[in-house]
Amino acid sequence: MSGPDSTPPSLDPAEVADFHNTLKRSKRIIAILGAGISASSGLATFRGTNGLWKAQDVMQVATPAGFRHDPGLVWQFYTFRRHEALKAKPNAAHYALAELARQVPGFVTLTQNVDNLSPRAGHPEGQLKQLHGNLFHLRCVDEVGCGYVEEGNLKDPLTPALGTAKGEASVLGHIDRDNKPKASPLLLAGLARKNARILGDKYKEDGPSAVDLTPLKVTSTAGSEQESGVRPAPMSDIRLSSGLAKDDLPQCPKCTANILRPSVVWFGEALAENTAVEADALFKEDTDPIDLCLVIGTSSKVWPAAGFAERARKKGARIATINIDAADAKNMRPGKDWVFVGDATVVVPELLKPITSDSKLWKEKAASA
Template sequence: MADSTDNASDLDPAAVADFHDALKQSKHIVAIIGAGLSASSGLATFRGTGGLWRNQDVMQVATPAGFHHDPGLVWQFYTYRRHEALRAKPNRAHYALAQLAHQIPGFVALTQNVDNLSPRAGHPPDQLKELHGNLFTLICSDKVGCGYIERGNFQEPLTPALDPSKDETTTLGSIDPNNKPRANPVLLAGIARKHAQILGDTYHGDTPTTRDLSSLKAPEQPPTAPTAVIRLSSGLEKEDLPQCPRCKNNILRPDVVWFGEALPLTIVEETEALFNQPVDLCLTIGTSSIVWPAAGYADMARKKGARVAVINICAEDAKNIRPEKDWVFVGDAAVVLPELLKPVVGDVALCDENVGEDCE
């Protein structure tokens, strides 16, 4: 059962009706959420066209080794991500899932997103598992020795050195011995916004690449050099970065799961417990289904009796589909999901109580 359109009104009526029947009978529902859920909110996905991984060396900014090598560069990247997430607003898919949680106590969402948009949409915390953490939770870099944790820190900037409005010389970074100033993601994001204001609908921007972030003069490495060997320098010192207020000896880091790190044991245990009981329905939303362990959750749900509905802009991301039991709804989650969940959640309005906005 598949559909290949981006408009919910053009979804296959028979497939939608079949899904609606299953939804109304379902008491235990699991949703597996990826970056595609927030795409309509203006946040880049990781593997799609223009995504954060497109020509981006994540080893520099999303690994413990990258943080050890240049914590300033990592904090510049996450300052950019925090800024973009704060500017974004939850879309109708976020609100539809939050309403589903309020209507069905046996519904739990497993999100790989760290953007905090699901909580902002009012998703009950006990029905939302943030598998990869949250951009706005900060922890001491010494997790074992100190263990400081601070939730809901929306301060911008976290330190003066991470302020994108500071003077151009500072924003460009330090001047290295070869007189090669370097850009950072915050500066590049500001340039991109200015271009968008000038060019309007004709502007198409991409996330900063490692070449964008390297020397503003010609790089020493050829353009074809593996990104893993490109050594970037933020020019920031430890004193420039968020300090741990408890131990006063280490810097803070975002409480997100980096490559090479395991998911928190508590999250793993809570998530696996969901699949120790029958599952009626499983939704996979905006995920490429290739990052583990989340990539295996749909099959775990199938083994517990669930029918699986894939909601994704890319049909190729649907895995192990059973034609007589599962569904594939191709399109923007912000458009498709409210239509699919309408029998339970009704018409979905947009409002963000956290920032005092009125519902549409």
């Protein structure tokens, strides 16, 4: 972090001074956070996940269809994300935003991150909207019949079968690597929807059957089947790619009949209704103008968060984009908005200094970040 009277060399002192003047006058401030703010805490962005997960099809590990297809694989993926988030620590940017929230009652943070670092930095709960959920919140897959919800479960791992002590290669050792093509989760989900339309009330949703998981084409090495090149795999060869059974996964303690899932928003899912309503209310026409909007560490490609800055702009806000890539700034107005290029953990504390610098608590936490 920069010294008390210095400006990071990547920042224009005149631009910073202009921002400071606006910040000190601002009553209503919105911050929109993306994965970039947590990068300095050692957390890779979702699509930049390292290791064996890097090449994993996102549709298999972060969609409802993927969870129905192989919940064990999804839980392995999220176990690693939980594990990495627990090892990480909030950085100076998280602490600076938390202190801004304490000093400015009209400041609200809308975070797309599920890593729990903003809450751990002490960001006031009422001024933090976790748009995509939280890795450490769980819920029963039967949301209607059971509805069990658990918040703040930091147990690592959640079950012995999900242990990460031996590393990714050990946990993923049961993954089928023979490259035989199988029906994808999206294909199975499409077939399920079609069956539901055809059967109506008679339709009953189940997990994928052994036939569903059979390789679409298997090459034999002997016998008459070699000529056709197509035969069903024997039942003994068919297994879920994670190699995990239902009993290996986190169980719902309320209904005891279902497993738990991470309480995060997967691709293809809508935001939680209460979260969506609360976020939308910030931009209503009958609310007070928004003075300032901070867009930190996000490429602004995931909706609805991608549209929040424009909605704030229509409410009168000046926009400040903080990112390591200037190209991620959208629709910036010369002389009206700012683009600050650099690491959020350096830039954000510098920008918020007029409000946060007098806080002894902030100084202690920032020094240890």
